[in-house]
Amino acid sequence: MDKRVYLLMVIAFVIGLVELIIGGILDLIARDLNISLGQAGFLITIFSLIFAIMSPILLVMTAKIERKTLMMISLFIFLIGNVVTVFSTTYSIVFLGRVISATSGALLIILCLVMAPGLVERKYRARAIGMVSMGVSGAIVLGVPFGILIGEGLGWRAPFVIIAILTIISMAGVYFLMERRTPTPPVPLRDQLRTLKSSKIVFAHATTFLYMTGHTALYAYLKPFLQSSTSLDGTWISVIYFAFGFAAVSGGGIGGTLGDLFGTKQTIVYSLIIFGVIVYSIPYMTFNIPLLFIGVLIWGILSWAISPAMQTYLIDTSPETSDTQQSLSNSALHFGVAFGSLLGGIIIEQTTVEQNAFIGAILIGASLVTAILSIKSTYSVQNHNEWQGE
Structure with a gap:
């Protein structure tokens, strides 16, 4: 290299x-x-x-x-x-x-x-x-x-x-x-956007956007959440963040391996189910720090385990536009971070930070729906060729 x-x-x-x-x-x-x-x-x-x-x-x-x-x-x-x-x-x-x-x-x-x-x-x-x-x-x-x-x-x-x-x-x-x-x-921007005429592709990118929005709604405000719901000091909060970070990095490899072993579709669906449940459960784990720590580790792994499976799914779905799909997937991910942090801030202003997990879980649940809709949709190569003028 x-x-x-x-x-x-x-x-x-x-x-x-x-x-x-x-x-x-x-x-x-x-x-x-x-x-x-x-x-x-x-x-x-x-x-x-x-x-x-x-x-x-x-x-x-x-x-x-x-x-x-x-x-x-x-x-x-x-x-x-x-x-x-x-x-x-x-x-x-x-x-x-x-x-x-x-x-x-x-x-x-x-x-x-x-x-x-x-x-x-x-x-x-x-x-x-x-x-x-x-x-x-x-x-x-x-x-x-x-x-x-x-x-x-x-x-x-x-x-x-x-x-x-x-x-x-x-x-x-x-x-x-x-x-x-x-x-x-x-690739001209208009040609990149043409692929979004496929419902299968649109629902796939919507899945990335929704689960990352749900994740960020809590993760971006995890420190104030921990400060308000636990007695942990700054040092232990840093430890939890580092543990989450290393778990998330390893999650990419774990997600790729699961996709190879069980298929990308199964990995996406079951990961989203567990992901939504664990985010929803985080506020109920604060009474026991070891349990909370385990929950954060699972959350960290799943937060990035879905990404490689989704990227492979997009490549398999539309190999002729794989580069474009990776670019759009990256944009969907960052849109999710943007709207998740915005939504989380609104929730804190209107209610309490504990509600961020509940809203985040709902959004992850919505991403499960869009993932299933994408999997059940049909991608038309003929339509794609028409968009490219072939």
Whole structure:
């Protein structure tokens, strides 16, 4: 494997850290800026929303720019976004920093995914893409405990200082290690969206959106939930987050293995059933910390076990548009993070954080319905060929 692929994985990890890191320091930001937890949670929402929308759009808009130059420019803008966040004194300035970071980060992730396969032999292309994806998923699940660990000791701005330093190191890596690359024309956005005329594909992406929304509605506010329902201190809350993170990372491998052994459809359906039950049950486990810990581990595994099965299902369903489906699946996932954090903030403002698990479980239940509808739908290759003008 070309070592530059690992550089791209590190860049993806750094970008991914910024997305959910707010979840671990919500209370610190809210207290310092004199805002509510819901307003602080919206900083996650805006990042993920921009991330989901802008990735395919920016890739098309920058199609003619040489890739190394584009990556350096994007990393510099990402650095500015984090510097703005570090030196912010008001909520509006933090919000601006998040918008800058999300816009540049959205393009950087796509650039990493596009550039990685070109650095290796054809037989290693899937593995190269997987390495970059691992950086993203690892950052998403470990970003919160990272924020807690650094933020509790050094203040909520400290994690962004570290991210800014890592960004500078990434820029140096790109400058010295990456070669200039002529861009290849991306698939036009309208052609990507045409595949959504298939109900089988639409319900599949809706499944990803709904279960990730349900998951994030609780996960983004897990710290205030634990603070209000248990007597755990900051150290033990960090331990729970780290345990969740490592369980989630392992969940990707477990989900892929289950998909190979039992089939993607069965894995998706049964995982969603257990997922919904465990999220609903989390508030009823707080009376016993060991039981809660086990519940969090199962929740963590299932939160990412569904993704590889769903991605394989999409490839099997529409192999001729597999790249497009992976891109749309990634957007659906980040839309889920955005709306889950927004919904969770609204729930906290209107009721109590304990209700987030109940609403999350309902959304996961809805994702089970869309998954079944997708499985029972028929994907028409003939219609797809008509959309492509064949």
